Amino acid sequence: MKIIISNSSPEPIYEQIAKQIKSQIIAGDLEEGAALPSIRKLAQELHISVITTKRAYEELEKEGFIDTVAGKGTFVAIQNKEMLREKKMKSIEDQMTDMVSEAQKMGISLEELQEMLLILYSSDD
Amino acid sequence: MTNTLEISNLSKSYKGFHLNNVSLNLPTGYIMGLIGPNGAGKTTIIKIIMNLVMKQAGSVKVFRMDHQAQEVAIKKRIGFVYDTPAFYAHLNLKQLKNVVAPFYENWDDTVFNDLVNRFNLPINKSLKKFSRGMTMKASIAIALSHHADFIIMDEPTSGLDPVVRREMLDFLRGIMQDENKSILFSSHVTSDIEQAADYITYVNDGRVVFSKTKDEVNEAYALVKGGNDLLDDDTKKSLIAVRSGDYGFEGLTADLKASKKIFGDKAVYDKASLEDIMFFHNLQLKNAHQ
The missing domain is CATH 1.10.10.10 (Winged helix-like DNA-binding domain superfamily/Winged helix DNA-binding domain)
Known part of the structure; x- marks a missing residue:
């Protein structure tokens, strides 16, 4: 630890x-x-x-x-891996919801957002 | 949770000094740091607990027993370290031990020797040749060799260099691996308290300003800084005290959340150190006297 x-x-x-x-x-x-x-x-x-x-x-x-x-x-705790993954997914989903609503407020289109995500996803690491 | 120490509405007056309605609780298994400026009443509180000074009103319970009625039973289980150790200076540590040990049923030579080794204390050297740090360590070794459940220390780190001071605080934390022990120590050095205490009791001018867990203190208090245009009679009221200059102000809040609502994002919020907290509380007191 x-x-x-x-x-x-x-x-x-x-x-x-x-x-x-x-x-x-x-x-x-x-x-x-x-x-x-x-x-x-x-x-x-x-x-x-x-x-x-x-x-x-x-x-x-x-x-x-x-x-x-x-x-x-x-x-x-002994827990099932599925549940852990689900918890993590839920938190990512929450963050995406925030992101989408921010983007909508600023008038960013879905295409632009997807493009941003694509760049971030492939450049990260 | 049981309390090792319970003080309620304690009062005592000397010429020119009043201890005023002091109340505090120390739960078993924790370290409480008593801070405050010199002359705030820290030592008087400790002396009253030890029944070395008579209280005038209020009650003091140690291990849930009255500190006067059951003084002997209580003191067997207390390890007391004075700020100025009153030793027989012509003795060496071994002789001193032989004087003190018979007073305690639970005296344990193994613990004593262990502490002496750990603190690197010379056993045959006359105590009057001890440095301040060694004297403090010696009085700790003497105070902790009878398996005390409650350790009371008045300014244990005063006059010690930073290295020895660290060792001391680490040592105290080591004792707390046993959840049946409790420690009360006073200091006017805020970093000692920040490092070692679980509970912080701040005494000023004979009163308890607050007695809280360290986390509560860290989370509630903050420094608010901003331009003087943010200050008016209303917003000022939300701060404990304010110091303002030509270019802006700095104030202490005891309720960070509320202050954020009042000043919004026009102000800057910084962590308040214990020193900041003491400084602004003192300023508040000064303002009140004017």
């Missing part, structure tokens, strides 16, 4: 942690059932408050990415 925190980022630290763990779970770097460090261990390692790490874990738990078993620890 890799977590890098920026103190100058406007994004709250608990969100930075939750996001990074989440993307490592989705990418498969953190496997199902893998044990995560305790909130106290993680707080010590990252030099942050226990309250912050606790909040990050609570966020991840709420979204179903991790499970906390009382007395045992915290683990990457």
Whole structure:
């Protein structure tokens, strides 16, 4: 597991942690059932408050990415890959909806938008 | 969640100083940093908890017990580090240990030796030859060798260089791997508190200005900066205090969301450091006195 925190980022630290763990779970770097460090261990390692790490874990738990078993620890939730993919698709869809409505406001045609997407898609990487 | 420390409506008056209705709670398993300018009342609060100074009103509970009625039971479980360690200077550390150890049922030589090694303290050197950093480390070693559940430290980092200070704060964080421990420490150095505390209690002029989690403080407070045209009596009211110059103003808000609604995107919003927060609260106090 890799977590890098920026103190100058406007994004709250608990969100930075939750996001990074989440993307490592989705990418498969953190496997199902893998044990995560305790909130106290993680707080010590990252030099942050226990309250912050606790909040990050609570966020991840709420979204179903991790499970906390009382007395045992915290683990990457066993979930079905399909569902993870679906979650990711949903978030891309949301972003596209925003993009489309912005484009419409500015009078950008579908063709222009497709062209932009094509350029971005093939140039990225 | 149980509280290791519960203070409610604590008051105490000296000549020229009033501790006024101080209330705060420290949940078990966390570190609370007590900040405030010199003379704000931090040490008085700590001394009252330790029953070294008599309170005049209010209640103090440690481990859910009254701090006076059950003083002995409480103190067995407290590790106390003074700001100016009152040691017998002619002794060495080993002799000092032999003086202190018998007072505690739970005294543990293994822990003590471990701390002495970890802090690189000479066991046979006279204490009066210790540097400030060594003296502080020695009093921590003495205070933490009886498996205390609650560690109270008055200005533990004062007079320490940045390296030793870091070590100290890391050490405190290490203690907190055990969720049954709690720490209360005071400091007027804001970076210590920013680094180590879970809860921040800010005391000024004998009052608690706020007692919140560090995250709450970081998220609610912000600096608002903009042109003087944005300031009028109404918008000013949303800020704790304002400092304005020829080219613009800078103010502190305790409610970032509300301020964004008021000033919109004409103003710039910056993170407020604890130092900013203290500075502007102090400015507010000064303005109120005028």
